[in-house]
Each structure stands twice: as structure tokens, then as C-alpha cells.
Amino acid sequence: MSERIVVVGAALVDDGRLLAARRSAPVELAGRWELPGGKVEPGETADTALVRELREELGVDAEAGGRVPGEWPLKSPYVLHVWTARLRPGSAAPKPLEDHDELRWLGPDEIWDVDWLDQDVPAVRQTLAHLGPLGGPRRGEAPGA
């Protein structure tokens, strides 16, 4: 049976907006948008991998929240898992340091304005369903209500 390797993608939410990152490589993925993240290394937990990848790729100090239920197949042997994440207080703003050439914070009405990788579309859809209105309480609804 072939081994599968988990790629963790971050649903990094700040101020009610979701961060999308445009890949600069490899050529077959360049120009398409994804959730920043990367491969979980052997012996590493998914949340540790996520924090490491966000530091390397974006230069931010982030913390993982919880996993979005689901798993999406990528090019074999990779599968995509998504975790919610947020910036820790005092974190730098994200910059496209590695693997990406542009970043966008997408508000609720802008989520589908970018050309997500095909395989990310169901993952982003599920992430939005999981988060509700981008991580915050519904308008007019008390937190925790």
C-alpha cells in the first residue's frame, strides 16, 4: 500500500478575512492560489508543521486552531488537510518570502475572486462552512450564542 503524505494548508483568518497565496512555482501550479502551508515532515505533528511553514513562507508568528474536517487528494502521494490558524499578537504581517509571489486577504465577498487551485476549491468551500462567517460571530449574534 502506498504511503500518503499530508500537506497542511492554513486557513489563516485575521480581522474577518482569509489569507490566500499565489504560487510562484512549480510551473504547473504557478499563478494559482492556495492556502499557505506545506508537507508535514516525518515525526512532526500537523499543527507544528503549519506554524513552521507559515514562519518560513510568510515570516509570521502564527498559532494553529483546529482541523477542518475532511481530506482532499492532491497529486499522489499527497493529501491536503486544512487547519484554522491565526496570527499571534505582535506577529509581523505576512510577506510572500517563499513559494508565493502575491498574497491577498479576502473578505467574505471576495473569496472566489482568486483562481484557486482546482484541488483547493472543495477544501476552501468546506473551510468556509466550518468557520461560519470567517471566524467571527454572525452579525447581531453574541459570541458563543
Ligand SMILES: Nc1nc2c([nH]c(=O)n2[C@H]2C[C@H](O)[C@@H](COP(=O)(O)OP(=O)(O)OP(=O)(O)O)O2)c(=O)[nH]1
Ligand atoms: N501548501 C499547499 N500546497 C498545496 C495546496 N494545494 C495543493 O495542491 N498543494 C500542493 C503543492 C505542492 O505540490 C504540495 C505541497 O508543497 P509545498 O511546496 O507547499 O510544501 P513544502 O513547502 O513542504 O515543500 P518543499 O518545497 O519543502 O518540498 O501540495 C495548498 O492549498 N497548500
